[in-house]
């Protein structure tokens with residue numbers, strides 16, 4: 001690859017790549033994202049490659065390993081271009097048929113197609129699947145089309161054209177104005193206006209300015225940043241170059257969690273390719289502007305996602321936040337003006353420049369513009385990453401895209417905003433999702449995790465879980481966060497084991513107030529949110545635990561017991577054999593019984609019983 | 623004491639004095655309350671001065687009030703109270719007797735100051751030549767031995783273009799040896815001119831680092847929200863049982879908050895391999911399939 005010396009050459013390169021590619025040549029795209037890797041896609045990729053060689057089709061078929069498509073539930077995913085025939089959960093035994101029938105002869109193999117669980121119909125094309133159909137995949141859509149390890153793929157789908165547009169003809173202030181007009185708000189959680197942030201950094205004085213991409217993605221249940229980095233690193237790099245140009249910075253950092261090795265790998269490949277083409281480094285495309293990016297890996301601490309802690313960590317210290325009376329835009333990394341934005345925020349920038357602020361501002365709600373990627377996980381049929389315009393209702397996301405709750409269970413709540421967010425109950429299902437609505441409901445956007453909960457989820461247990469998380473991740477600097485969270489956890493644990501009393505709830509409320517008011521960083525300030533929202537919307541569950549010593553969702557082990565329904569039990573003895581503590585006894589062919597004093601409620605018998613004879617009950621043992 | 627109902631308070635010969643052990647804020651408050659209700663109180667404190675931890679704190683939880691503002695009036699009260707006698711810089715050696723009539727043995731440590739004459743003016747402290755000598759931190763010394771010195775040197779030069787390379791180097795070291803060996807840390811401390819204590823502070827703050835060797839199979843189980851609601855807790859219990867049954871050194875277990883594959887929860891990782899949709903039965907399957915497991 002030759003270094004490009006001006007924007008025209010980039011345009012020429014794009015044309016050459018596009019002309020070289022035959023749009024009718026069949027391409028087998030296989031998702032190589034982390035989700036599909038866990039479902040064994042590497043083996044499928046190998047098989048495809050071998051099979052193509054076996055059938056001597058190397059010249060006629062291309063294989064492309066792409067990043068995450070979002071529909072992780074059904075991995076490994078295979079899409080055949082140009083027809084876009086879609087096969088989910090591909091097994092290696094099917095590979096040779098897919099090649100000889102679908103790729104070569106364009107014939108659809110009926111039994112391998114995706115079956116829509118709600119209608120039972122088989123669906124042939126990727127775009128027709130309800131999961132994808134309702135989405136607006138402006139950022140995430142390219143993931144399925146390009147090989148993240150090949151910069152040509154990105155250039156071919158008009159990648160780096162925003163840079164091409166900005167460098168010769170726009171001034172830094174024009175870029176800032178465009179971003180301001182688009183109404184883009186940071187996707188890292190707070191929803192701060194990106195344009196304003198850039199503007200104040202551009203006005204700040206300092207001998208050096210820094211750009212940071214926050215890819216620490218610590219919210220449990222959210223993994224969109226990872227998927228963007230793994231599937232389309234170049235879009236983030238392009239965004240960062242544009243941001244650097246706007247605020248006149250020459251140094252960029254990306255802070256990635258150490259848990260994301262594939263993202264680090266793909267990002268560094270992308271950096272090297274961009275450097276080779278002269279899109280990064282000194283005098284980018286002969287514009288006189290220098291910029292380069294360094295990758296910095298984190299060490300696994302949730303609080304390092306917080307901007308001031310992240311800066312501490314890049315400086316080589318432990319990640320303790322500092323008070324924010326001086327913003328990072330004035331004194332951030334090494335005390336220089338710094339802009340920190342989330343991965344998804346950066347990926348939005350090229351789009352805004354390319355398609356214009358007006359187009360961008362036409363998507364979404366009044367105060368929240370554009371699309372947002374959510375990770376739809378938990379008790380839901382179609383788990384995966386979904387990208388929807390701001391303002392879509394919870395109901396549409398959960399039922400139309402997510403396909404509802406598995407096993408005919410009742411939808412109870414969604415949890416958004418990770419450990420800083422809250423639980424939104426079924427009754428608010430028609431609420432449109434954007435930054436402000438979520439805040440009004442007591443939760444927040446966070447990085448976009450959306451954990452669906454059904455009737456089998458105990459809300460007190462969820463609150464306890466998040467408290468445990470926050471306590472574990474608190475850096476320990478403020479005593480209110482360090483000690484207060486511990487006391488709240490103690491109370492919640494007491495409630496979960498049936499030791500709550502009438503003082504528990506008022507005490508929780510009082511402590512919440514103090515912790516919120518007196519903590520330094522966002523972690524402590526929002527740590528009580530999961531407790532407050534569950535108290536607000538699910539107080540009856542707390543009361544059942546406290547007054548009746550019952551767990552309505554049958555989750556809290558000390559409040560439940562197992563019983564065998566003598567009508568359903570056939571006396572097969574399987575459960576008795578599997579029980580690790582020998583709590584089940586009975587004669588062959590006669591209903592068995594569980595000794596409740598020995599039973600540890602491990603769940604083995606429930607998994608074993610074929611007749612659903614084992615029941616979980618709560619309340620007083622009879 | 624509350625539980626010991628066998629001793630009849632009335633039968634014991636009661637004395638009107640109380641010993642409060644520990645002169646922290648709780649000891650001070652108890653002493654004041656008792657003294658005000660008419661008891662003679664002795665406050666025993668191990669340190670030369672009363673006040674305890676609270677006197678070192680800036681603010682108090684949960685109201686964020688200034689600690690000294692709460693405390694100093696009480697310190698003065700205790701010092702002045704006619705019913706309170708302070709026994710500082712002393713240790714409790716022995717207690718005998720029963721409720722209402724204890725005998726204690728106290729060791730009073732030497733103080734090189736005549737308590738009768740000292741007014742507590744503090745001039746001696748100000749002039750103490752030892753206390754106010756500047757303490758310059760020692761330069762880290764080169765350790766006598768370090769494993770794979772060439773490799774570590776390479777690492778250091780590989781990351782030399784970072785302004786603060788410490789954490790990046792530690793991540794690589796941790797990956798290679800599967801923990802942070804002490805000799806390597808000492809060497810890093812010397813080479814990067816960073817105090818060993820700083821390095822240890824970093825090593826213990828970030829979760830990725832381990833100061834002990836991990837097992838041959840390092841199992842990570844996600845307890846992130848998505849995995850939690852799908853029952854990850856049961857997987858942890860099951861794996862713990864399996865590990866207990868196995869040889870020492872073969873396994874190590876870590877629970878983490880989200881591995882970024884939430885759609886496939888619960889997630890378990892054995893070394894680098896990710897397993898999705900875990901069930902209790904699958905744990906057995908995976909563990910028995912590993913090499914070297916009987």
Ligand SMILES: Cc1cc2nc3c(=O)[nH]c(=O)nc-3n(C[C@H](O)[C@H](O)[C@H](O)COP(=O)(O)O)c2cc1C
Pocket residue numbers: 185186187188189190191192194214215216217218219302303304305306307308340341342343345447521522523
């Ligand atoms: C406890 C805590 C954790 C955070 N974790 C993340 C994170 O994992 N990823 C992220 O992008 N922002 C995170 N943030 C938000 C950042 O502080 C910061 O607001 C964000 O990176 C700014 O980028 P944006 O304007 O693009 O949203 C976190 C904030 C807090 C208080």
Ligand code: FES
Pocket residue numbers: 220221222844845846847848849850879880881882883884885887889
């Ligand atoms: S919550 Fe378990 S992988 Fe994300």
